[in-house]
Amino acid sequence: MTTPCPDTKGYFLTLSCPNRPGIVAAISQTLFDAGANITEAQQFDDTGSGSFFMRIMFDVVKGGRTEADLRGIVDGVAREFGMDYRLHCQSYRPKVMILVSKFDHCLVDLLYRWRIGELPIDPVGIIANHPEDTYRDVDFYGIPFHYLPVTKDTKAQQEARILELVGESHTDLVVLARYMQILSNEMAAALSGRCINIHHSFLPGFKGARPYHQAWNRGVKLIGATAHYVTRDLDEGPIIEQDVERISHADSPEDLIRKGRDIERRVLSRAVRYHIEMRTILNGNKTIVFTS
């Protein structure tokens, strides 16, 4: 998320570094000296790895600072403490590319939340491996649609084209909204930290094909869904959000799929919200999520 937004006064800042005394004092003092007022802050000490993570929201109350100025100021502290950090204005709407296969419930849900102003994103494109007519009942509101069919033989080219579209559109976040294709390792690496998948059924219990049927065969009493960052192992990326619903022996696999749609769309939309509000920081194979 690199586009500056000069007219804003509110910023998100996330950072991580090896833990040692004085980090909070240094960053708070630096921001204060720069005319900033911290409005929200959350931190986490991973005592196991010795890493420190922090998310700060602040307002620039003294005039005249640009985002570039602020980066310059934070750079000093970052060097001192060996920090990775991300800083962005709160008013920026991340550019989101949505990938979809046959089932459109997550796509429709995300577009609805965007349309009523609930999800402050800028949808720059919809990519599907099914023809546009599949979605004839879905209003795309003028968002560019790209039909990119894929077979085993054309997978490399198709993924190259997706990355091209992602690049051209300056996409900040790719959302796999029930996109039922496994990304290649290269593709997963290229989108590392900026691609969210919704895994239907409840990770880590039921991987592989037809997870709701697996859950039904196992006779479980709860089903769920998991949203996670995409890594090489499609079903094993850092988890962002999960939720469940109760089922009974009387529920058919079709009932599970129906209940699953509700869980999937709310879990995915929460994960997207956490990402765009910069509430998430990757920590190895886990995700730190600073919820409200």
Next chain:
Amino acid sequence: MTTPCPDTKGYFLTLSCPNRPGIVAAISQTLFDAGANITEAQQFDDTGSGSFFMRIMFDVVKGGRTEADLRGIVDGVAREFGMDYRLHCQSYRPKVMILVSKFDHCLVDLLYRWRIGELPIDPVGIIANHPEDTYRDVDFYGIPFHYLPVTKDTKAQQEARILELVGESHTDLVVLARYMQILSNEMAAALSGRCINIHHSFLPGFKGARPYHQAWNRGVKLIGATAHYVTRDLDEGPIIEQDVERISHADSPEDLIRKGRDIERRVLSRAVRYHIEMRTILNGNKTIVFTS
């Protein structure tokens, strides 16, 4: 649960048979003719396997029928439709043997629910593989305690002794209340359909040792517990009940274990309640649970 209770008028009846028209009519008419009034009934058609399952609660409103009389009457319908059935008076308190290892939270919880009259059971014994002094802070209320240590070499004898105690006490239900020993296949078979285990952490996600640590390592956002009937594969028996709680990145493995204790005790006590109220019927590797 075979002890008759001559002074009662209320009965539980569960049955299963191949599905075909007329089952409900036949059983309802038979019970009506026997002077019984159905007060609650639930059924399930497993269209996949073609099996029919039913649970009936009824009161005998005409006098003079004993449990044996009623069995004689139901036998006729059962033969006609090829039914397996279980019939028992509602006032019977199943004899329960509780097995426990080091952690006592499930044991204490079950005893509490029994003590205040919430769980209508008759606890006939507590078997532990740790010495009695381990539970010096637990009031057993006079329930016989059996210390049966177990090593790899003595496992066969220890299990034989357990089965002996189960037999002598006419135990109806064995509850593994965080009993951290894997039962032998023979033992599991001997207790088939009358032994409930609580699996800490969330099946089927995390099997094996230290499941909460596994869940923590995986960075999940929900943890849970599963109560199931014991089969040869300890972690794979027919599921009776599950529940979850939300966790965050800030929860340590110890926090997960703490939250897990709350989930475990409520899931296990619900499963025991479902069993003793004859709400459960085994259906292959699944459990039908007729909840209210």
Next chain:
Amino acid sequence: MTTPCPDTKGYFLTLSCPNRPGIVAAISQTLFDAGANITEAQQFDDTGSGSFFMRIMFDVVKGGRTEADLRGIVDGVAREFGMDYRLHCQSYRPKVMILVSKFDHCLVDLLYRWRIGELPIDPVGIIANHPEDTYRDVDFYGIPFHYLPVTKDTKAQQEARILELVGESHTDLVVLARYMQILSNEMAAALSGRCINIHHSFLPGFKGARPYHQAWNRGVKLIGATAHYVTRDLDEGPIIEQDVERISHADSPEDLIRKGRDIERRVLSRAVRYHIEMRTILNGNKTIVFTS
């Protein structure tokens, strides 16, 4: 729901009557004699009021019976036991009229579930007290739209027009999908038992205007929504379904409203599903809901 559907073999039957021995036997035998096979049945004894309630799903396996034939057959038992009953073919799609005000999330959700075949209804109209342009981003899929503005002075006429539309369209169910007008007593009476409202925020805690702001002012840690049948007292009708989500001190009233939208749409859609699957029976100021 009175339109016959001659080509079906599956039926819903719900009934209520004063409790006495023999009801289940009589109805099961009658259906069996009529060539029907009961596939699902649930019952409830209200021991307080002495009333008996039952829901039956059955297939007619012998040919040639029409819905009228079946009614004729059930009439006999109904007279004997003083039953109120409703019988309808399972393939019938109830005609649904949706009323909406400014906020469209429940409307859009219901239309989506209908469009993908999840909710087997026949939407016969949308009535709004805001002009059609308010919903310019909503695809009505050709469903007739009626703009019926309302003021204090025109309320009687507006309601008369609604009832006219309901009558002309043979509407089976009216859904108040965040329709922010209080119905007159006459209107509520006219739609008794066939009008479902979604009450935002958590009944019975917060009645009146701006319930999410009330909940926020009170500092609650859970918010919820309630779907209920409409009666004279708008906020006090028989409850069909409720759900909640967790909130924190950091959630603003706007966050509550956002989370509330998710709860409202899933609670309302479940209530509509329960109604059209004839899982609900009114019992005084309560609703019996035979969930799966």
Next chain:
Amino acid sequence: MTTPCPDTKGYFLTLSCPNRPGIVAAISQTLFDAGANITEAQQFDDTGSGSFFMRIMFDVVKGGRTEADLRGIVDGVAREFGMDYRLHCQSYRPKVMILVSKFDHCLVDLLYRWRIGELPIDPVGIIANHPEDTYRDVDFYGIPFHYLPVTKDTKAQQEARILELVGESHTDLVVLARYMQILSNEMAAALSGRCINIHHSFLPGFKGARPYHQAWNRGVKLIGATAHYVTRDLDEGPIIEQDVERISHADSPEDLIRKGRDIERRVLSRAVRYHIEMRTILNGNKTIVFTS
């Protein structure tokens, strides 16, 4: 919580003050200069009231500082920003007085959590308005028991005696563990901010007597419990924690009471944990709860 604990290095600090730029910088720098390392910090800006709230956990990594030293150091910042603050060592076990009436499930639950080391409290007494024999099945583990019966006429004296016991024992927190007496305004004022009540049934829906019966009469589909700080209006104090469980039409008032016991004990124990970990700060008629 005023007893110093000289051998510890970990401290809790909570503070509140009018919001203005520089608070976080000042407090972080001050603690850093004092040789402290912040291990956890959470804050909340109440933009409505213009108040700022913060909770900090820190370790004193440079030797030699006592709790009194630290207070002296924090006093400076507190004066500058007009802060109210509380500072205490993490190893301190708050002295807790538990009040109980007839039902002992919350009492037994708290004692269990304390006994296994889950709840780091120091129970200094149990006060009951029923005779000791009422709790003959409860192990008090030597905690002093006080039978203080109360009638309308003796209420003033009884409360005076309670306050005396609270004073003599240096009680930090009074827990009303299903203590079914309404405190006088004077008593509530005397225990302001250090007395937690568990309200059975779901506030704010059902106040007054027999709330589960009220909920049952209303036909609700969820019941819950609320833990809150005690104020003059017993049912209206600042809410700390709430939870719910699903019920159905088939649940009797007794079933609601049974399910309610489970909710009450987990909600109350969470609220006590939040209080003793200094996660709660009063904000008018609300409670800020910095959960993990």
